[in-house]
Ligand code: HEC
């Protein structure tokens with residue numbers, strides 16, 4: 001099912017399930033009752049209407065039961081929500097700054113990054129601000145979402161619990177490139193995180209750590225992510241949005257590629273065929289803006305199964321034009 005990478009995520013899912021459970025049960029009971037009533041009390045069977053003045057017991061019952069149900073929903077969700085509002089004493093602070101159309105993260109020791117890095121098992125308090133318009137800081141795998149509003153600081157607490165890489169999105173329409181306003185959070189063990197924070201290891205070290213150590217990555221990138229490392233693709237293509245020698249893999253989300261074929265500019269749909277061609281015969285279609293350095297052909301350098309694995313991986317995670 002969905003990745004839940006924090007304890008909070010699991011609790012939010014339980015609340016959700018509880019509310020959906022009650023809603024579905026009520027839907028069934030009410031629909032069933034309606035059908036029974038239509039059959040039993042129709043005009044043919046009861047030509048003369050009976051006048052009912054009221055029924056105190058019934059009225060009390062149909063007020064008390066729904067109120068009780070709604071109250072349990074309220075208190076259950078509130079007890080879970082509190083987790084994201086109460087700041088534990090050992091929480092670390094990260095300032096989250098939103099602006100059209102990017103995220104920036106500030107750590108206590110002055111470090112600033114575009115991708116978020118967090119230690120597993122330690123609560124973190126996000127102090128969320130905006131430089132321009134309203135945005136919303138959203139990490140689906142943690143089930144947290146909080147608005148970033150200019151002129152005020154919002155916060156949210158969460159404890160990441162799973163090593164892995166997860167999406168961060170903007171969940172409040174904020175202009176033209178709103179849909180591109182997203183990045184990743186990499187969750188690594190405390191030790192690796194401390195080394196990184198002190199500048200002993202770099203961002204790529206943590207990315208590679210996550211790629212080779214996380215169970216969650218299987219969900220996140222179908223488990224074949226490691227092959228992009230093994231085959232050296234990531235030397236030129238970044239898994240996040242940073243441009244490298246070649247286009248970043250998330251750039252495959254643009255539905256069409258502007259390419260140069262035999263000296264002529266054209267546009268092609270990005271689909272599985274395009275991926276295969278780009279990997280095996282990169283020289284036939286050169287992506288605009290990346291003419292300077294050629295991509296080496298992978299023909300005879302990767303096995304057929306490996307090619308299909310990579311194509312499926314890129315296709316399922318980055319390509320928008322699904323047939
Ligand atoms: C030496 C650097 C380099 C390596 C290694 C490399 N590529 Fe590329 N790749 C490029 C460049 C440069 C381009 C853009 C120019 C072109 O189309 O040939 C590109 C283009 C692509 C494209 C088209 C991208 C788009 O946005 O339209 C895909 C897909 C791709 N590469 C996949 C791979 C895969 C998979 C691997 C590993 C098996 C790989 N590349 C290894 C440099 C590289």
Ligand SMILES: [Cu+2]
Nearest residue numbers: 135170174181
């Ligand atoms: Cu935004």
